[in-house]
Amino acid sequence: MRKLLLAGVALSLALVTGAIAADPIKMVYIGKNTGNPYFDSINGGFEDACKQLGCEYEFVAPATAEATSQIPFIEAQIQRGVNVIAIAPNSPDAMNQVLDDARAKGILVLAVNGDLVGNESHRDANILPVDFTKTGPNQVELMGSLIGYKGQIAILSATTEAPDQNTWIAAMKKTLAEDPKYKDMELVATVYGDDQPEKSTTEMEALLSNYPDLVGVIAPTTVGVAAAAQVVQQRGIADKVHVTGLGLPSEMRDFIKDGTVKAFQLWSPYNEGWLAAYFADGVLNGTIKNEVGTKFDVPNLGSITIGDKNVMNTQAELTTFNADNIDQFNF
Amino acid sequence: MNFLRLLLLRREAGIAVMIVLFCLVVGYFKPQFLTLGQLRIVLLLTPLIMIAAMGEMMVLVARHVDISVGSTLGLAAMVSGLLYRFGPEVPWWTGIPLSIAVGAALGFANGLLVHLFRLPSIIVTLGTLSLYRGLTFIISDARQIDRQWIPSELKGLSQTSPILGIPWIIFIAFGVAILTYVFLNHTRIGRQVYALGSNPVAAPLRGIKVAQVTLLVFTLSGALAGLAGILYASRWGFVNPSNTGYGFEFQVIAAVVIGGVSINGGVGTVLGTVLGVLLLGCVAAALPLLGIPGTSQTAIYGAVILVALLIDRTVRQQGVISLKRVRQ
Amino acid sequence: MSASDTSDAAATQDAAPPRPAWQVLLVRPETVTFLLLIAGLFAGNMLSPYFLDVSYILRSFTLYAEFAIVALVMTMVIIGGEIDLSPAAGMALAACVFAWVQQAGVPVPAAIGVGLLVGLAMGALNAFMVIAMQLPSIIVTIGTLTLFRGLAQIIAGDKSIRVPEWFIGIDKVMIANIPLPVVLFVVLALILGVVLGGTVFGRQVYQVGTNEVAARHAGIRSARIKLILFLASGIVAAIAGMMTASRFGSVRYDLGQGGELQMVLMAMLGGTYIFGGRGTILGTFLAAWLLVIVSTGMIVANVLPAVQLVVLGVLLIVSIIATNFIYSRTQR
Numbered sequence: 001m002r003k004l005l006l007a008g009v010a011l012s013l014a015l016v017t018g019a020i021a022a023d024p025i026k027m028v029y030i031g032k033n034t035g036n037p038y039f040d041s042i043n044g045g046f047e048d049a050c051k052q053l054g055c056e057y058e059f060v061a062p063a064t065a066e067a068t069s070q071i072p073f074i075e076a077q078i079q080r081g082v083n084v085i086a087i088a089p090n091s092p093d094a095m096n097q098v099l100d101d102a103r104a105k106g107i108l109v110l111a112v113n114g115d116l117v118g119n120e121s122h123r124d125a126n127i128l129p130v131d132f133t134k135t136g137p138n139q140v141e142l143m144g145s146l147i148g149y150k151g152q153i154a155i156l157s158a159t160t161e162a163p164d165q166n167t168w169i170a171a172m173k174k175t176l177a178e179d180p181k182y183k184d185m186e187l188v189a190t191v192y193g194d195d196q197p198e199k200s201t202t203e204m205e206a207l208l209s210n211y212p213d214l215v216g217v218i219a220p221t222t223v224g225v226a227a228a229a230q231v232v233q234q235r236g237i238a239d240k241v242h243v244t245g246l247g248l249p250s251e252m253r254d255f256i257k258d259g260t261v262k263a264f265q266l267w268s269p270y271n272e273g274w275l276a277a278y279f280a281d282g283v284l285n286g287t288i289k290n291e292v293g294t295k296f297d298v299p300n301l302g303s304i305t306i307g308d309k310n311v312m313n314t315q316a317e318l319t320t321f322n323a324d325n326i327d328q329f330n331f
Numbered sequence: 332m333n334f335l336r337l338l339l340l341r342r343e344a345g346i347a348v349m350i351v352l353f354c355l356v357v358g359y360f361k362p363q364f365l366t367l368g369q370l371r372i373v374l375l376l377t378p379l380i381m382i383a384a385m386g387e388m389m390v391l392v393a394r395h396v397d398i399s400v401g402s403t404l405g406l407a408a409m410v411s412g413l414l415y416r417f418g419p420e421v422p423w424w425t426g427i428p429l430s431i432a433v434g435a436a437l438g439f440a441n442g443l444l445v446h447l448f449r450l451p452s453i454i455v456t457l458g459t460l461s462l463y464r465g466l467t468f469i470i471s472d473a474r475q476i477d478r479q480w481i482p483s484e485l486k487g488l489s490q491t492s493p494i495l496g497i498p499w500i501i502f503i504a505f506g507v508a509i510l511t512y513v514f515l516n517h518t519r520i521g522r523q524v525y526a527l528g529s530n531p532v533a534a535p536l537r538g539i540k541v542a543q544v545t546l547l548v549f550t551l552s553g554a555l556a557g558l559a560g561i562l563y564a565s566r567w568g569f570v571n572p573s574n575t576g577y578g579f580e581f582q583v584i585a586a587v588v589i590g591g592v593s594i595n596g597g598v599g600t601v602l603g604t605v606l607g608v609l610l611l612g613c614v615a616a617a618l619p620l621l622g623i624p625g626t627s628q629t630a631i632y633g634a635v636i637l638v639a640l641l642i643d644r645t646v647r648q649q650g651v652i653s654l655k656r657v658r659q
Numbered sequence: 660m661s662a663s664d665t666s667d668a669a670a671t672q673d674a675a676p677p678r679p680a681w682q683v684l685l686v687r688p689e690t691v692t693f694l695l696l697i698a699g700l701f702a703g704n705m706l707s708p709y710f711l712d713v714s715y716i717l718r719s720f721t722l723y724a725e726f727a728i729v730a731l732v733m734t735m736v737i738i739g740g741e742i743d744l745s746p747a748a749g750m751a752l753a754a755c756v757f758a759w760v761q762q763a764g765v766p767v768p769a770a771i772g773v774g775l776l777v778g779l780a781m782g783a784l785n786a787f788m789v790i791a792m793q794l795p796s797i798i799v800t801i802g803t804l805t806l807f808r809g810l811a812q813i814i815a816g817d818k819s820i821r822v823p824e825w826f827i828g829i830d831k832v833m834i835a836n837i838p839l840p841v842v843l844f845v846v847l848a849l850i851l852g853v854v855l856g857g858t859v860f861g862r863q864v865y866q867v868g869t870n871e872v873a874a875r876h877a878g879i880r881s882a883r884i885k886l887i888l889f890l891a892s893g894i895v896a897a898i899a900g901m902m903t904a905s906r907f908g909s910v911r912y913d914l915g916q917g918g919e920l921q922m923v924l925m926a927m928l929g930g931t932y933i934f935g936g937r938g939t940i941l942g943t944f945l946a947a948w949l950l951v952i953v954s955t956g957m958i959v960a961n962v963l964p965a966v967q968l969v970v971l972g973v974l975l976i977v978s979i980i981a982t983n984f985i986y987s988r989t990q991r
Contacts, residue, residue: 034473034964035573063468063573063964067819067911072722076959079709093819094907097828160816191619197567197574198376205372206619209363226478230568234490250477251569396797444976449987451933453797454979457923462972468965572965581801594795630809636802637788644792 024056025284027084027277028077029112030070031061037248038222038269039088041331042113045273046086052299053281065195067091074098078105084280086110086127092117092163099123108283112276113269115311117163124283125290125310127276129267130318132164135220136171138265138318139245140182143216146242146262150184151215154207156228156245158195158221168220188214193224200227208241219245225264229255249321249329256326263322270331271314275301279312342591345642346606350613357617364620371497375489377612378504379404379559379566381605383583384590385511386438386552388604391587392515393548394528394596395452399441400556401579402463405572407433408560409467412476412570423482430561431554437463438553442546460580468572475571481564489566500562505605507555512601524548529597585632586611589639611635688930688982692945695928695978699949703956710959717841719955720948721830721906724840725750725899726918727947730925731844731851732895734943736888737926738855740868740935741796743785743892747918748807750900753777754910755811757901758820767826774897781807782893786886804919811912819909829905840902844947852940864888868935924975925950930982937986 029046031039043059050057060077062069067090075098077085085107089095092115099109099122111126120126143153155172157165169190176182188211193200200223207214208231219225225245229252232238238260247264255261278298282288288296294306304312321329358365383400390397410433411426437459444455488499515521520543527534527544534541556576564570590607592599614635623631703710710716720727729746736743757774761767781803788799832839855861866874867881875881904910927933928949929942953974957967 033573034468035471035475035571037475037477040474058961060961061964063968064917066913066916068907068914072719072954072958075715075719075722076955076961079712079715079959080707080961081709091819091911093821093909094911096908097831097906160818197569201567202372202376202615203619205616209369209372209620210361210622226568250479254478444980448980448983450976450979450983454923454927454933455976457920457927458972458975458979460972461920461968461975465965465968465970465972468963469969473963473965581805584798584801585805588798594798630806630813633802633805633807633809636805637799640788640794640798640802641792644794 024054025084025281026056026080026082027086027280028058028060028080028082029273029276030073030077030085030087031059032088032090033065033069034061034063036061036065037250037331041269042088042273044331045270045275046277047273049274049277049281053277055277055281057277065090067094071095071098074102078102078107082107083284084108084110086112086276086280088113089116093119096122108280110276110280113272114162114164120309125279125306125312127272127279127312127314129269129272129314131313131316132167133171134317135246136168137175137179139168139218139220140172140175140185142244142263142265142320143218143242144182144185146244147185147216149182152186152188152211152213153216153218154188154211154214155190156200156204156207156217156219156221156224157190157192158224160192165220172218193219193221193227195221195223197223197227200224201231204228204231208235208237214241216242216244219243219247222246222248222251222266225261226251226255229261233258233260246318247321248331249326250331252321253326256321256323263320265318265320267315267319271301274298275304275312275314279304343600343603343606346590346603346610346639349639349642350606350610353610353613353617357613357621361617361620364617367495369616373609373612373616374497374501375566376615377608378500379562379579380582380586380611381504381608382507382555382559382562383552383579384586384604384608385507385601386555387583387587388590388592388599388601389511389515389524389548390452390552391592391594392528392596392599393524393545394531395445395545395548396584396594397438397441397452397456397549397552398580398584399437399456399459399463400552400559400583401576402460402467403434403437403553403556404560404563404576404579405570406437406463406467406470406560407431407557408563408570408575409471409476409572411561412480412564413471415482416476416480423484426482426485426561426564427558430557432557434557434560435550435554438556439546439550441553442549445549446542446545464577467575471570471572473572475569476564478568481568481570485561485565486568487565488562500565503558503562507558508601508605515601520544520547525597527596531596582611585636589636607639686985686988688978688985689939689942689945691978691981691985692929692942692949695974696945696949696952699952699956703952703960706956706960706962710956714836715959716952716955717837718830720844720951721838721840723921723947723951723954724830724838724844725903725906725915726921727844727925727951728840728847728902729892729895729899729918730922730943730947731848731940732888732892733922734926734929734931734938734940735851735855735864736892737931737933738868738935738938739864739885739888740871741789741885741888742800742923742933743796743889744800744919744923745781745785745804745807746892746896746899746922747915748804748811749778749781749893749896750903750918751811751910751912751914751916752781752807752814752900753897754900754904754914755815755820755912757897758822758904758910759814761822762820767823771901774901775894778894778897778900779890780893781896782890785893786889789889790882790885808912808916811914815910815912819911821909822904826905827908829902840906843902845944848940848944852944855940860884860887865936868937870936921950924971927975927982928978930978930985932982932986 060073096119103109109123111123115126116123176187191203193203217228219228225247228243232241232243243261244264246266283290295303297303306312407430411430441459444450445452492498523539523544586607587604591603753774756777757770760773761770785803788794789796830838830840834842863879867884871881925946926943929946931938
């Protein structure tokens with residue numbers, strides 16, 4: 001009799017704990033700011049993956065992309081008791097303290113789309129859209145192919161502090177200096193448009209004024225490349241000055257269709273969100289070990305390897321968009 | 332000779348001189364600054380500010396202030412943007428009257444709150460700045476209206492030109508300035524704006540319908556901000572709920588103040604405001620050309636505002652001193 | 660009936676009866692703020708079960724504590740008939756100079772001194788332009804806020820400057836389970852409340868704000884009072900900037916961006932009259948809590964930032980309508 005009672009208690013305890021353990025995983029993705037179409041894509045990937053995995057998911061973002069604007073949001077999510085905080089950080093180090101607080105409470109912290117450069121110890125893993133070391137060379141090659149590998153080019157970047165921009169620019173300079181294929185291409189200037197359309201436009205116009213022999217501009221920022229293309233379109237000089245860079249198909253479609261821009265590159269933000277959700281779910285379930293060198297499979301994406309410093313690349317090389325394939329994409 | 336002296340003593344001459352000096356100095360280092368193409372660049376930077384500055388000027392002359400112009404611009408632009416994106420097929424120019432109307436309504440709301448409840452306009456427009464920006468996010472579901480949804484003829488206003496390679500949008504801006512001049516100087520109600528601003532207490536005694544004039548200036552300010560909004564879509568090709576018009580009010584107020592409009596009301600000319608806008612446009616165009624890093628540009632704007640204020644004060648010193656004596 | 664009788668009767672008839680004591684005590688803008696505060700607590704609780712947690716609310720307050728501290732001094736400036744929109748940018752400038760100087764090797768206490776000097780200089784610039792050059796303070800401080808922000812940008816560039824480890828974490832220091840910044844805010848509010856409400860200086864500030872010319876005729880040195888107010892504003896901005904540096908562990912030029920609107924919001928929500936002469940420290944104190952509760956309540960309920968903007972805008976308009984209504988009704 002007593003044994004039966006004990007068994008019954010044990011069974012109900014197991015059921016209860018099982019029920020507790022089966023509580024859906026709560027994930028939140030904190031974007032850089034609202035109204036940014038780029039993050040709407042990543043959000044889509046997250047949402048769809050969470051539907052498949054049975055996780056609860058929310059997307060929040062501050063109104064402005066200042067370095068510290070995400071801090072109250074992180075605090076609020078900790079208060080809400082989420083299990084995973086994924087964030088596209090507005091600053092490499094402003095959130096160190098609050099992210100440590102989150103991890104102390106057992107929350108998995110992922111940097112998605114950008115990393116906390118120099119402060120990687122404050123996050124658990126990082127999901128990047130591509131191998132950032134290949135981005136620079138990819139862009140230089142695309143630019144070269146458009147201008148016949150000869151002439152003066154310039155770079156129109158975003159903000160001077162953005163770690164991803166600086167990684168890519170450094171790689172571009174290195175490629176230009178070391179690879180003999182590009183020996184006739186000369187980088188004459190690097191200017192910063194702060195990811196603002198107005199500023200990017202004035203910087204582009206200044207480039208054209210200061211360097212009348214300019215034949216190409218690489219703008220590895222969606223705001224910059226669109227602004228530069230607009231200037232070229234307005235002046236009708238698409239034959240003389242070639243604009244390329246990292247752009248969103250939705251913003252660049254018009255420019256491709258009318259020939260202002262021949263080709264540009266990007267990756268798939270949607271896949272980033274998808275991968276991040278699957279990875280977080282796997283780690284919390286115990287099916288994926290968050291260690292360097294681990295390989296795991298994700299539906300639709302194939303095999304993903306966890307690299308140095310717990311960084312994962314969603315795809316290896318950039319995708320090139322041009323008149324042939326631009327209509328296939330709707331982000 | 333006397334006439335020339337009188338001309339030079341005018342506030343506007345001071346600004347014109349500043350512009351010429353500035354351009355000459357920059358032109359010395361960068362000769363390409365003094366070309367027609369550069370003029371085109373400068374002018375292209377200014378139409379939105381010019382239009383909104385006309386409205387802001389009228390509000391300031393009436394002894395009020397409107398710091399919600401940026402948010403009004405954004406909301407008006409977004410309404411038209413949403414129409415283009417989700418609405419039925421409409422002619423490309425539909426957005427223009429629509430944005431103007433939306434802006435006018437928003438401006439009217441400001442005026443109503445200021446006049447009906449006797450609230451200080453700086454606080455009211457501080458509140459509507461937030462309110463209108465929030466509404467912009469809500470109606471757009473925080474998504475931007477991409478380039479493909481803005482009609483190309485609308486974008487063409489900033490590109491195609493009837494003459495001298497100067498696009499339509501610049502003519503529109505100067506047209507607004509001319510209309511404002513005519514309104515303020517050659518209509519009864521326009522002159523009443525000045526009277527109201529210089530002495531709000533005495534105004535009703537002089538037969539000025541304070542309610543009418545106040546509501547009018549705020550409605551006009553809103554309407555012009557709305558026009559600037561649809562022209563934002565024309566100039567940049569998209570409408571974004573966070574960026575469109577964000578921080579715009581500071582640029583507009585800076586231009587207007589540099590142009591000699593007094594914060595105490597009753598003083599200011601259209602010509603001065605136009606020159607103020609042009610000066611800021613020249614500074615904005617020159618900085619990237621001179622290779623001055625973006626990090627210093629803000630400091631320079633601040634310094635320009637302060638210097639302009641000091642010059643203004645020195646020029647007006649005579650008037651101020653006599654005023655002080657009378658008061659005491 | 661003698662003439663004096665008639666005039667006595669007339670006097671009694673014309674003079675308004677004194678307002679009942681409870682009316683004087685309760686019908687004031689601070690009460691509206693207090694009621695909104697209670698309403699905010701209820702609303703926050705309804706929106707999210709995670710909200711009503713005292714330690715969470717206190718921790719959230721630390722995110723706004725620096726602005727709240729500056730808002731207290733700004734209240735005094737506004738009561739005195741001027742306005743200062745530059746403190747938020749001033750926070751950044753002082754913090755950047757402080758961080759830059761200590762990174763260059765200067766020991767931290769000296770660096771703090773340098774920061775305070777910067778605060779003094781900023782206040783002095785504002786004071787000079789407004790008092791000596793007789794320029795309207797709203798435009799001057801818009802100019803100086805742009806200038807300070809720009810100077811901060813020149814000093815720090817687009818990078819963050821780190822501060823030493825031991826300096827970080829002011830918000831983790833607890834006194835009786837309350838974070839230090841909150842304690843500082845309360846203490847400063849008490850001190851300023853006494854100064855404003857109970858000293859000669861305080862009364863003079865009110866008089867200068869109500870009617871500067873009359874105050875000067877009454878022998879009050881209004882220029883000196885305004886000078887003190889602007890200098891105080893500058894110094895407190897510097898202190899707030901360095902507190903923020905401690906909280907973040909590093910400084911950037913965009914520290915405190917947008918703060919000017921928050922500070923004005925706190926002062927206005929607290930019933931401070933924009934044209935001077937009216938307002939209390941208590942009002943701003945309550946308003947700071949109101950703002951924190953409303954913002955935190957919305958964030959923890961995952962309410963869209965857009966809606967937050969709308970709510971704040973409406974709150975501001977409603978509160979000034981109420982403030983103005985009360986002031987006009989209680990004009991005696």
